[in-house]
Amino acid sequence: MPVNVINDSNGLPKVILTEPGGSSAEVLLYGGQVVSWKNDRREELLFMSTKAILRPPKAIRGGIPICFPQFGNFGSLEQHGFARNRLWAIDTSPSPLSPTNSMTTLDLILKSTEEDSKTWPHCFELRLRVSLGPGKLTLIPRVRNTDSKPFSFTFALHNYLSVSDISEVRVEGLETLDYFDNLQQKERFTEQADAITFDGEVDRVYLSTPTKIAIIDHEKKRTFELRKEGLPDAVVWNSWDKKAKALPDFGDEDYKYMLCADSAAIENPIVLKPCEEWRGRQELSTVSSSYFSGQLDPFKVLHG
Template identity: 75%
Template structure:
């Protein structure tokens, strides 16, 4: 199924992926960012801010963005790294990843520029393979060290999920895990709740998480199933009302219809020797269910994708 390059309201070149089932996805070349994913009923599954800043070099708030080589303000670079504020290209690698049967896909690449080397002196190639299948969206990031010395980095796919009402959402799969609480000076705690629910500002980095996390939207009777590999951590974030009003690129009420659950490698940075490559994987699917307890099959959690 061929991809199509279309215009975007902000003027950025955009890749349109479509599937015979009726689902679709849009990917900006700016930032290599997924800005839309619709199911076969044309329902939007990703959140986009109502006040998105389209001014370069600002990243677009929402969708699925690539954070590399740092996340947050924990390093010397711009917040969440520079990958999401660079123009990517269609990948001309002679051996790109091939899509699975009955999937539409695109391969993107971002290579270190002279500007990048001034602020982060490591030569690299960052690739992203995006596949749209029936009921699921798969992203496979790859980082290759093209330098003569080793370097380390952290990585995240920041997933803004569209939900009906944040107060009606629960997250399962992170029970009993340790986490860093960014609202408490990054102190380390252990999750005590049977499931995560939301009644205020929330910003935690869960550590050594299972490969599957479920985000249950009771009102929409829909569950997001997030599967991930080589990204052992998970960031869960909602700004709530006061923080939403303070963010210039987020509508005052937007927090009610969004939840970020990110696939990440944070606690232990990835180290690559010269010419080594790291590859991660994330798959998001939806099931028509308002409840997911008992569906987190531990065999699948431990041993692989369904």
């Protein structure tokens, strides 16, 4: 199916994906970034900052930024690496990925440049498949080493999810796991709570996480299901009020309506030899939640 590229109101090229059930997604070529995902009722499922800067060379705060070849400040590069600040291209080369006949699909590619090699001296090809289906958004990133020597990298799909009220949200599936606390110099702790809830700033990298995580929005009676492969870690972040006011591209009250729940590979960097390729996979979907005594049965969410 031919891809229709249009320019948004800021002049940035983007692709709009739709599927027969009525859901849609918008993907900017700048950053290879999904900036909108709406369900069949036209409800926006991704968060976008009210002060997001939608012009190069700034990163866009919202949607699903691609963090490569570094997540956060876990390395010597700029925050979250450079892939989210580059113009990607539509990938027309044959793909080894299975056809997605029931989904609308877009394939993107980012190749290394001489400019990037000044700060990260490696040759690579980063591909991203974005597939939209009924109630489901799937991202498949692939990194190929086109260099003559090995390299390593960290990676994340930085999912800004739209929620009704962060104080009414809980994350299930990360209990008892170890995490790095970025608010305490990356010190390692073990999660003691039976679910993650929010009454202040949270910035954690959970390690060796399960393939399925649930983000339960009590007020909207909606649950995001995050399924992932090849991305063993998970990041949970909310800025809360003080950090929100300190960020120039973040509205003072925006923190109430968002939660970042990321699929990531951070603790153990991915190592690729020449000609080797790494592949990850993330599937975001939503389900209606029913409640008993105000809580969703976590077993049904995670194992149902």
